[in-house]
Amino acid sequence: MMPTAKKLIKKLIKNKLSLAVAESASGGYTSYLLTKTPGSSKVFKGGLVVYSLEAKNKLLGLPIKNLKKTQGVSKSVALALAKGIRKKLNADIGASLVGFAGPDSPKGIKPGTFFIAVSFKKTRSKKIFIQGTRDQVRKKASQLLIRLIYESFYRY
Amino acid sequence: MMPTAKKLIKKLIKNKLSLAVAESASGGYTSYLLTKTPGSSKVFKGGLVVYSLEAKNKLLGLPIKNLKKTQGVSKSVALALAKGIRKKLNADIGASLVGFAGPDSPKGIKPGTFFIAVSFKKTRSKKIFIQGTRDQVRKKASQLLIRLIYESFYRY
Numbered sequence: 001m002m003p004t005a006k007k008l009i010k011k012l013i014k015n016k017l018s019l020a021v022a023e024s025a026s027g028g029y030t031s032y033l034l035t036k037t038p039g040s041s042k043v044f045k046g047g048l049v050v051y052s053l054e055a056k057n058k059l060l061g062l063p064i065k066n067l068k069k070t071q072g073v074s075k076s077v078a079l080a081l082a083k084g085i086r087k088k089l090n091a092d093i094g095a096s097l098v099g100f101a102g103p104d105s106p107k108g109i110k111p112g113t114f115f116i117a118v119s120f121k122k123t124r125s126k127k128i129f130i131q132g133t134r135d136q137v138r139k140k141a142s143q144l145l146i147r148l149i150y151e152s153f154y155r156y
Numbered sequence: 157m158m159p160t161a162k163k164l165i166k167k168l169i170k171n172k173l174s175l176a177v178a179e180s181a182s183g184g185y186t187s188y189l190l191t192k193t194p195g196s197s198k199v200f201k202g203g204l205v206v207y208s209l210e211a212k213n214k215l216l217g218l219p220i221k222n223l224k225k226t227q228g229v230s231k232s233v234a235l236a237l238a239k240g241i242r243k244k245l246n247a248d249i250g251a252s253l254v255g256f257a258g259p260d261s262p263k264g265i266k267p268g269t270f271f272i273a274v275s276f277k278k279t280r281s282k283k284i285f286i287q288g289t290r291d292q293v294r295k296k297a298s299q300l301l302i303r304l305i306y307e308s309f310y311r312y
Contacts, residue, residue, distance in 0.1 A: 020211075021205075026188075027184075027187050027190070027191030027196075028183075028185065028186070028187030028188040028191070028203055028205060029184065029188045030184070031184030031205040031207070032182075032183045032184040032185045032188055034183070035183030035184070035205075035207060036183070036291060038258075038259055040183075040207075041207060041208065044207050044208075045207065045208045045211055046204070046205050046206055046207045046208055046210075046211030046215065047183075047184055047205035048203070048204060048205070048215075049177075049184060049187040049202050049204070049205070050202050051187070051191060051196075051200050051202045052197065052201045052202055052245075054202075055176075055201055055202030058244060058246075059204075059215070059244075059245075088214060089210065089214060090210070090214075102194070103194055134194060138188075138192075
């Protein structure tokens with residue numbers, strides 16, 4: 001799935017669309033993949049690694065009280081982050097990822113549970129569940145987010 | 157050099173010190189390395205991938221006029237980012253990385269030129285030059301920043 005980041009960057013350059021990302025559990029891996037391609041600076045404005053609840057609050061203004069309810073991992077948090085980073089960096093597309101990479105996770109929630117979201121023409125989110133080691137699920141989650149961004153050109 | 161991120165996280169946990177990172181050319185790879193270790197959320201508050209001048213301006217308030225002079229790659233930008241992210245996320249330690257990963261770079265500056273900085277007890281920066289492919293130099297730069305943070309426990 002690795003070529004997808006490159007394909008996405010090419011598509012963004014061709015369509016003159018800019019992108020910004022806010023991710024938590026993947027720890028910056030999504031932004032790393034997107035910026036592997038030379039010339040990505042033409043369209044990739046920047047990313048946030050909103051690893052703590054405090055970062056989600058201080059960087060994009062999400063209320064701490066709401067974040068605490070789900071430890072920052074929910075559909076609504078993913079949607080708010082995607083919309084928030086799009087607005088913050090004045091980008092055409094905003095994308096986000098939150099989740100529990102493991103090995104630990106809160107009671108009743110399996111590690112490998114993620115919510116990904118894209119804010120473009122519309123805002124869309126997806127709950128995903130990935131099995132594997134901490135590193136495997138983080139990388140896979142980033143790749144699935146990149147695919148969701150790519151698909152957002154066709155799905156709306 | 158990969159175990160260094162893990163060693164750093166352990167050291168931060170042991171010393172109850174928090175860390176935040178702002179990086180450009182490495183595209184999030186530093187934050188990714190730091191969050192590979194389970195439990196890193198205890199000490200890693202978050203990161204910024206300030207890939208564009210606009211991101212450096214909008215997320216940490218660096219003046220666009222100053223950034224344009226060096227395309228955002230200078231000792232003073234690295235220092236301002238390290239201090240800025242430390243303050244923004246209320247972290248004990250702030251660290252930053254800016255550079256040209258290549259293959260292209262401005263006239264007169266070799267790709268592989270980076271400035272890294274750490275703001276802890278004092279603020280310290282280092283100019284580094286790394287040879288290799290785009291991906292190799294990005295990864296190596298992140299690893300050298302992690303080492304600089306680690307060393308900052310002993311050097312001050």
